[in-house]
Amino acid sequence: MAVQAGQQPRHGAAPVQEGPGRPRALLSGALSLGRRFLTLREGSVIVITVATALYFTIKTDRFATTDNFKTLLPYFAPVAILAAGEVFLMINGEIDLSIGAVYLFAPFIFYEINNGGVPLIASLILAMVACMVVGLINGFFTAIIGINSFIATLGMLLSLEGLTLIISHAQPVETPGTDVATVTTFAKIFGAGTYSQLIWALLVVAILQVVLSFTRWGIYTVAVGSNRLGSGEAGIKVRLVIMRNFILCSTCAALVGVLEAVRTSSVQPDPSGANEVLFDGISAAVIGGTLLAGGSGTVVGALIGALFLGILRDGLIIQGVNADYLSFYLGLAIIVAMAANTYVGRVRKGSGHG
Amino acid sequence: MAEPGTRGERVVAPTSAPDDVLRLEHVAKRFGPVVALRDINLHLRKGEVLGLLGDNGAGKSTLMKIICGFQKPDDGSMSLRGEPYEPRSVDQARKLGIDAVYQDLALVDELSVFHNMFLNREPIRRPLPFLDNRTMRRQARTALDDIGVNIPRLNVPVARLSGGQRQAIAVARTVNSEADILLLDEPLAAMGAKEGALILDLIARVKDEGRVSMIMVLHNYVHVLTACDRVNLIQDGRITLDKPTSETSVEELTEIVVDEYRRARAAASAERAVG
Numbered sequence: 086m087a088v089q090a091g092q093q094p095r096h097g098a099a100p101v102q103e104g105p106g107r108p109r110a111l112l113s114g115a116l117s118l119g120r121r122f123l124t125l126r127e128g129s130v131i132v133i134t135v136a137t138a139l140y141f142t143i144k145t146d147r148f149a150t151t152d153n154f155k156t157l158l159p160y161f162a163p164v165a166i167l168a169a170g171e172v173f174l175m176i177n178g179e180i181d182l183s184i185g186a187v188y189l190f191a192p193f194i195f196y197e198i199n200n201g202g203v204p205l206i207a208s209l210i211l212a213m214v215a216c217m218v219v220g221l222i223n224g225f226f227t228a229i230i231g232i233n234s235f236i237a238t239l240g241m242l243l244s245l246e247g248l249t250l251i252i253s254h255a256q257p258v259e260t261p262g263t264d265v266a267t268v269t270t271f272a273k274i275f276g277a278g279t280y281s282q283l284i285w286a287l288l289v290v291a292i293l294q295v296v297l298s299f300t301r302w303g304i305y306t307v308a309v310g311s312n313r314l315g316s317g318e319a320g321i322k323v324r325l326v327i328m329r330n331f332i333l334c335s336t337c338a339a340l341v342g343v344l345e346a347v348r349t350s351s352v353q354p355d356p357s358g359a360n361e362v363l364f365d366g367i368s369a370a371v372i373g374g375t376l377l378a379g380g381s382g383t384v385v386g387a388l389i390g391a392l393f394l395g396i397l398r399d400g401l402i403i404q405g406v407n408a409d410y411l412s413f414y415l416g417l418a419i420i421v422a423m424a425a426n427t428y429v430g431r432v433r434k435g436s437g438h439g
Numbered sequence: 440m441a442e443p444g445t446r447g448e449r450v451v452a453p454t455s456a457p458d459d460v461l462r463l464e465h466v467a468k469r470f471g472p473v474v475a476l477r478d479i480n481l482h483l484r485k486g487e488v489l490g491l492l493g494d495n496g497a498g499k500s501t502l503m504k505i506i507c508g509f510q511k512p513d514d515g516s517m518s519l520r521g522e523p524y525e526p527r528s529v530d531q532a533r534k535l536g537i538d539a540v541y542q543d544l545a546l547v548d549e550l551s552v553f554h555n556m557f558l559n560r561e562p563i564r565r566p567l568p569f570l571d572n573r574t575m576r577r578q579a580r581t582a583l584d585d586i587g588v589n590i591p592r593l594n595v596p597v598a599r600l601s602g603g604q605r606q607a608i609a610v611a612r613t614v615n616s617e618a619d620i621l622l623l624d625e626p627l628a629a630m631g632a633k634e635g636a637l638i639l640d641l642i643a644r645v646k647d648e649g650r651v652s653m654i655m656v657l658h659n660y661v662h663v664l665t666a667c668d669r670v671n672l673i674q675d676g677r678i679t680l681d682k683p684t685s686e687t688s689v690e691e692l693t694e695i696v697v698d699e700y701r702r703a704r705a706a707a708s709a710e711r712a713v714g
Contacts, residue, residue, distance in 0.1 A: 299569045301561055304554055308547040315545035318509060320529045320559045380549045 127386040130373055133422050134393040141400035148403055155279055159348065161395025162282035163341045167366030168373065168387035169293045170337030173330045175370055176297075178310040178379025179227060179234040181331060184338035185356075185363030186245035187216050191342030192260060192352040193253050199261035205271060208261065213339050219245065220335030224328030242363070246356045253354045263350040276344035285344060286388070289337065294384040306330060310379030338366075369394055372422055393422065455482045460652050461506070461524075461537075461620055466515035467676075468501055475501040477676035479515070483620065488646055488653045490667030490684070492660070492692065497673045499656045500542070503622045506654070507539040508532030519620075530559075538618035542625050544609040548598035552590060553579040555597050556612050582615040583608075586644055588637075603634025607641060614645055621645075623655040627662055639666055660689045674699050 141148040167184055174181050195212035199205060219241065226237040262271040268278075276282055297303035308316040309326045317323050341362070346352045373390030375382025397418050401411055455462055461483040468476040476498045483489050493499045504510045506517070508526030517524040519535060526532035529539075546555050553572070554561070556579040562571040576593055583590055588607040590600070597605055606626055613621055626642070627635045639662070645651050657663050663670050664684050672680035672695060680687075680695060 299572075301563070301568070301570065304550060304561070304570065307549050308558065311547045311549045312543075312545065315541070315543055315547065316558075318529065318539070318541050318543075318545040320533060 127374060127383060127389055129425065130386055130389045130393065130422075133425055134389055134396065137393060137396050137400070137418075141396065141403070145400075145403055148400055153399065153403065157395050157399045158280070158283050159345075160398050161391045162286040163345055163362070164365045164369050164394060165286040165388045165391035166289045166337050166341050166344075167362065168369035168391050169290050169384045170334035171366050171370045172373070172375050172382050172384050172387045173293070173297070173306055174234070174334050175375045175377060176306050176310045176379060176382045177327055177330050178313065179327060179330070180238065180367070180377070181220075181223060181334045181338075182235065182238040182363060182367075183219065183223060183241035183245060184334060184366055185359035185361075186242045186249070187219055187335050187338035188342040188345070188362050189354070189356065189359040190219070190245050190249045191216050191339035192346035193249050193258070193354070195343060195346070196258050196261055196352060197252060205262045209275075209343065212343070213336060216335045216339030216342075217332050220332035221328065223335065224331035227331065228324040228327040242360075246359065250354055250356070253352075255354050257351050257353045260346040260350050260352055263347055265350060272347050272350070276347035277350070282344055282348065285340070286391075289340070290384050290388045293333075297384055302326075302329070307380060311381075365391075365394055368419055372419065394419075456484050458485045459483060460485050460520055462518045463506070464516050464518075466502075466505065466512045466517065468498075468505060468510065468512050468514075474676055476505075476512070479673075479676070479678060481671060481678060483652050483654060485652055486646070486649045487669060488642065488655060488667045490663040490670040491654060491656045491673060492658075492663060492670060492696075493673035494696065498676045499673055500624060502673070503539060503541075503624050503654070503656060506532075506620075507537055507622055509539075533616065533618065536618050537620045537622070538613040538616055539622035540606075540609045540613055540624065540626060542628060544605055546597050546605055546609060549596055552593040552595060552597055552600070552608060555608060556582065556615065558612070560616065578615075582611055586611055586614060586641055588641065601634065602630050603637050606630065606634070606638050610638070610641055610645070614651065619651050621651050621653045623653060625656050625658065627657065627659065635662075642666055660692050663692075664689065672696070 138148075147153060167188070171181060171184065191212055194215050195208055198208035198211050201208075203211065223234070223238050223241055226232045226240075227234040230237075259265075262269060262275070263277065264272070272278075274281060276285075297306065305316070305321050305326045308319070308321055309323050313323060316326075369390035370382070370387045371377065371390070372393055373383065373386030373388070375386065394415075397415060398411070401414055406414060459482045461481075463479055463481040466476055466479040466481075467474075479498075479502060481489075481502075491499050491502070501510065505512050508529045508531055511527075519537070524535070526535070526537070532538075545558075547558065550558070553575045554570075557575045562574050563569065564571045579593055583593075586607075588604075588611055590604055590608070597608065600608070610621075610623070610626065623642075626638050630638065642653065642655070643666070646653065655667060657666075664687075667684050669683050670680070670687060670692070671678050672692065674696075679699075680692075
């Protein structure tokens with residue numbers, strides 16, 4: 086109907102043109118719909134992600150399978166949770182480089198507390214609190230002392246990774262609450278169940294997106310990132326906003342650390358793996374459309390950014406790309422995706438849609 | 440023309456009126472070695488628009504920030520409606536009815552018009568602490584209509600609006616917040632003639648309501664004479680002139696300022712001669 090109505094004034098008088106006119110109208114309708122879609126904040130990254138998934142689906146018949154979907158999950162669900170927390174800080178105009186270290190530290194402190202005779206759930210809660218304190222310290226040095234967050238959290242990254250190596254004596258341990266022979270209920274909930282990580286990721290992303298869009302916490306985060314001085318003048322407690330976002334970010338990283346440790350049922354003192362987790366988290370947030378400069382970003386975008394990274398890694402592995410080439414291709418793909426994202430973002434800004 | 444250095448330093452003695460809402464006595468403020476305010480005596484009557492003139496660095500913005508609770512004075516006292524007034528924060532000053540529109544407007548570019556109108560006093564829908572966007576949108580529309588500001592879409596980020604519209608939103612925000620003492624820091628800075636007229640009209644309408652008293656920092660003497668009831672001139676951290684605008688002129692204001700400049704230059708060259 087809408088297509089016909091659009092056609093009426095131009096081609097209505099010439100029925101001969103109806104035939105070729107209709108597909109053209111459909112095409113232009115689809116184009117304007119597409120443009121509309123791209124003007125969504127997450128539009129560009131969705132397009133890039135779907136295109137990547139399509140590419141692998143066409144190239145190999147092992148990509149679009151249930152089994153591969155299950156393989157893909159651990160590549161993207163943990164990253165989505167990390168990125169969700171990082172998005173809040175990046176919108177705030179800050180960055181947290183210590184998420185990799187917290188990811189490494191959380192399961193070890195969980196193990197140590199549990200080993201000291203504290204019950205399972207209680208030691209999990211205490212471990213999370215310990216990681217919140219890490220976030221609090223990050224926030225303190227950034228918001229109160231005034232150290233640039235890049236430097237403050239870089240220091241935290243190194244010292245916390247070091248601390249983890251010290252308390253673990255660089256030896257792997259078995260994750261508390263897990264059993265190699267059987268999967269316990271605790272393990273099923275906290276990462277070892279097939280869809281456990283996915284459910285956690287969707288839950289965290291949904292809650293944090295709602296917090297970002299519909300609560301004071303969220304709009305103050307945007308306000309502080311966009312106009313820090315002005316927010317202070319309007320009476321917003323800028324330091325409090327920054328500090329609680331640091332705590333949120335560390336909490337997300339700690340959750341991921343525990344989920345991954347439970348899934349693999351062992352805790353590895355591996356700082357280089359932890360740093361990779363850090364890069365994935367920040368890349369996912371940035372690919373998802375969050376500005377490093379602050380003021381703008383979405384949690385859902387970060388989820389899709391994580392999905393993009395997961396699909397890319399998984400697809401390249403399925404295609405049998407040599408492990409030596411994997412990082413190289415991933416890096417290139419991230420740059421290309423970001424370039425496309427920036428270009429589409431510029432089109433969006435120019436179009437006048439939010 | 441006055442000879443440089445013949446006139447002594449003019450300082451206006453503390454004055455007051457029975458219907459003062461705000462009074463400042465001997466207020467001083469320094470930042471390290473820099474003295475921003477030496478000795479400020481100022482009063483604001485109910486429903487009055489007081490213009491604050493002064494060169495860059497004379498201390499106008501510092502004075503505004505002290506009144507609205509953003510900074511604390513080192514010395515002196517303030518009183519609000521006869522009560523001692525010592526704001527510890529912007530929030531507290533706002534609760535007492537004093538609100539400011541800063542030069543940078545304190546608007547958040549990425550947030551919508553209505554979110555900016557309610558920044559830091561957003562209505563919340565219980566039981567979950569969600570923002571009540573519908574109420575905000577409706578009340579923002581009413582508030583903007585009341586003072587005659589036409590902004591067609593309240594959902595757009597304020598980054599998309601013109602300088603005049605942004606200023607109007609900032610003014611509307613403070614008026615709407617139930618403040619009865621309004622501090623405006625250069626509301627006409629960097630604005631075209633048409634947008635400037637929009638803001639002057641807006642100020643006149645708010646003044647006509649009679650509820651709100653205003654202190655306005657301005658640079659343009661003509662604007663002071665048209666928009667204000669009374670003018671205070673700040674020079675070197677002191678108030679050196681306090682007159683109703685009906686009793687002064689652009690010429691007089693200009694002469695005082697030029698005079699100060701000459702005196703400062705004479706003093707500087709004398710110092711050089713000694714050194």
